[in-house]
Amino acid sequence: MALLELNDVTKLFGKLAAVEDIDLQVEEGEILGIVGPNGSGKTTLINLISGYYKPTRGDIYFKGRKISGLRPDQIARLGIVRTFQSNVLFEGASVIESMMISSRLQYKTSDWQAFFNTRTYKDEQEKVVGNLLETLQLLDIFNETFRPAAALSHGYQRMLGIAAALAANPSVLMLDEPTTGMNHEEAMFVVENIKKINQQGITVLLIEHNMKVLLGVATRVVVLSFGNKIADGDPYEMMSKPEVIEAYLGTETV
């Protein structure tokens, strides 16, 4: 059974179907790329899985449990965490502060224990901060730990967004266009990091506009066009499929 399953998921905005009858299986440990031209429903799909939107029709299952209809925080608690397209995390916070705030799900101690600052809480906090520093090291932004998040360069800010999502202990990480506004080199930096994250045993769902980035990293690719799934399979095979080329470039009319 697939880790994450979407059955005939449809999201209507008024009468417009942003996502229509999507069937999708995400297997454990893969890097699934989701591509499609602008407005094809990629971000809507992530919003549906993360609980930000409720599907109009259809169900979403995670580890056999129905998650459509849950709130985003409940879904995050189950282990599905996403990033956003915007750069700003928490205004005014430094990198480590943003990470500390994002690490809420790593704690098992209750708010009361945190309030009274008990020994168990202190020990746990020490462990969590250690984990956070490891995450920063893994993503190569360790040198920026004490800088204000707003002072980082664009690429580092995107990495911080991913690091913050990792701080929430995900088993499925959904990345919403992590390479927007980057040149090829920076994009490759992100790709390397995504591979590293995947090696930690985290399933990655990667939304991408740029086919070239996906080719280097995705183990499987799903192509969306106008809210419909038009192709699903190996990334290199996808490139040559006529319907994919059509979706990206339009049909030849000679």
Next chain:
Amino acid sequence: MIIGRYYIDQKSVVPKIVIGAVIALLALVPLFTTSMVTLSTLISSGIWSIAVMGFILILRTGQFSMGQAAFMAIGGYVSAILTVRLGLPYWPSFLAAGVISGIIALGIGLIVLRAGGTSFSIITIAFGEIVRIVALNWDDVTRGASGILTKPPAPITIGNFEINFATNLVPFYYFMFFLVIASALFFWQIDRSRVGGTFRSVAANPVLAEHLGIHLMKYRVIAFTMAGVFTGFAGAYYVTFISVINPLIFDLWKSVQIMMMSIVGGPTLIVGGAIVGSTVLYSLGNYLTQLPVANVQYLVFGAVVVLVLLFLPKGTGLVDLWGKFWRKVFKEPEEYEIPGEFSQEDEE
């Protein structure tokens, strides 16, 4: 906005020794003076500062409550009705005032905080008015516009030593002192703990916080309820101190005053800001009401708020002036040195 500047580093710039000295000095005030005016100003400012702390705690979650005086009214009415009309002893009624006010805050919060933002502020204004109108018209319970004359707590006798609230202000002063310290410890601890950080994250980026596993409503309601409990205590004690409660005491202007006190004191420090703001504005208000000009209080308060917003922007208030002064005098380095363009912005 005013929120989201200090996430972990809650360290006050005021050194502990200075805070200790101020507390000791305030504890000794009744030894130096038993003057009515000084003591009653200090007692009232202390009580208002508790309400302001509650307001700032709600502000931490990004919500702007404009009905905090209503919770003081609820606390005040509960304690007055229980002691005067039902004849219960004072201290249990005082506790009941806080608890009932907290329960009402919980109920209201569960409904109103769904809206959040501007709608929340408007609904809390309406809530304040509802409480006032209910108090005005529910004659059987609240005695309507004439109000209830409250009784001071019964005298406590320990050996030969008698603590009599009815005859002098010193016991009132010391219980206020205890109440403020207890609330201050609570609010300070909650603000610097992980819960306080969660509140800030809810304010700074609700969507992201929710996707990182934080239940927004839960934390908004927690803050609102905590504020409700302590504001209820403050209200109950305030009406005992001024010995009367009627619907006019806790009107919209009082809610606005709580907000102004937090702005003037500075909401960056939950305890310091509340105490400085309420003391400054309450004393000022007290002085202004003695002037022969009618309603000059509104004008001056408005001007003070505008001046603070102009000269101490980004949520800093009078309490932050201390840090600047301290660093000037003792040439201590800035807490963080932030390179480049951000040094200006993040200057404390």
